[in-house]
Amino acid sequence: MTVGIVIVSHSAKIAQGTVELAAQMAPSVVLRAAGGTDDDGIGTSFDKVTAAIGEADSGDGVVILCDLGSAVLTTETALEFVNDDQRARISLADAPVVEGAVAGAVAAETGGDVAAVISAAEHAGRGGLSGPGASEAGSANGPTGPVTRTVTLINRDGLHARPAADFVKKASGFDARISVNGVDAKSLLGIMSLGLVKGRDAELAADGPDASTAIEELAELIESGFGEK
Template identity: 65%
Template sequence: MTVGLVFVSHSSKIAEGLVDLARQMAADVTLVAAGGTDDGGIGTSFDRVAAAIDEADSGDGVVVLCDLGSAILTAETALDFLDDDSRARVRLADAPLVEGGVAAAVAAQTGGDLDGVAAAAGTANASAGADDSAGTSQAPQAEPSSSSGYSRVVSIVNRDGLHARPAADFVKLASTFPVRVTVNGKDAKSLLAIMALGLVRGRDAEIATADPDGKEAVDALADLVASGFGED
């Protein structure tokens, strides 16, 4: 079982599209769209949100993400009608719907618990406020020097660069290792941080760790990048 996700939007198409997007990175996670009104219009529906929360909860809990203010009110109302045990397994994420939803989906796919998945969604807030120049710097930001550190530099070979799907695969692999690894100075386990680097084809990525036990992780991640993630 994994933590489930519910996407609440004023538009059914937006919610359904986000499910399609997140499913590319989180095939084993229950993703439920709760968009639009009961009659298919623009707005939100208490019944749809309540049913989506119930559908998404496999026992490990549910993280709910919303687009606009009234969607949050609808979700909060749905939570108020849950019994205490069910309500304790739901987190209403303070995060943008798309970026937060993608980050949460990857966290759930990699086995994150309820609070961890909600926290992953929240990283989208920090990314939204980051300097836009983060992805345009040509020079890698090195991991702090350490006599026991290890790093490799590999070039991005994917035609479309390190876009969402390969970035998600990279983060999933990084999350299997207990050590801290960075990519051009950014946390290798943060999907949004990796995507914000803007690593296009031909750009170098320095994968590094200061952990004396981190060589295996760096080599595995560097080999994955060099392989092109199985893309043509």
């Protein structure tokens, strides 16, 4: 199970589109759209929000992202009607809907709890270039310094959304500080912001207990072309 995510928007299309985008990066995360009024007009729906929360709650918690102030009011009203045990597992993130949903979904996909998902989503609203509390690889080096390697992107579209998500999910599994061209390798938006396309070099650096393994496996992932031609 993972933390579930609910998108509350005044537009059914925005909510559903955001869910579809985030699902591409985090296929195992339960994402639910609660957009528009009951008849899919512009506005919000108490019933849609209530249903989405129930469907997204697997027991590990739910993070809710809202687009405008009245969406927050509808969500808060819906939360007044859930039982105390469930309410304790639900949190609203103060984050941009699209960027926050993508970053939060990847955090949930990699096993993050509610606090980690909220942190990732809210950090996305501050530029997303490095994770909260993250430090650049090499800032606490051992005697020999960080492990480094330069790899060239070979897949047609480089580190676009899906490969970037695959890269971040793999990087998040290592006990190491890892960077790509100086950006935190565990930050999806940071990696995507690099604009690494086919033929560009990715300079990997890591330090920490898993540094050597991390660099080897991440380099192999890039060299494999992420399964793309």
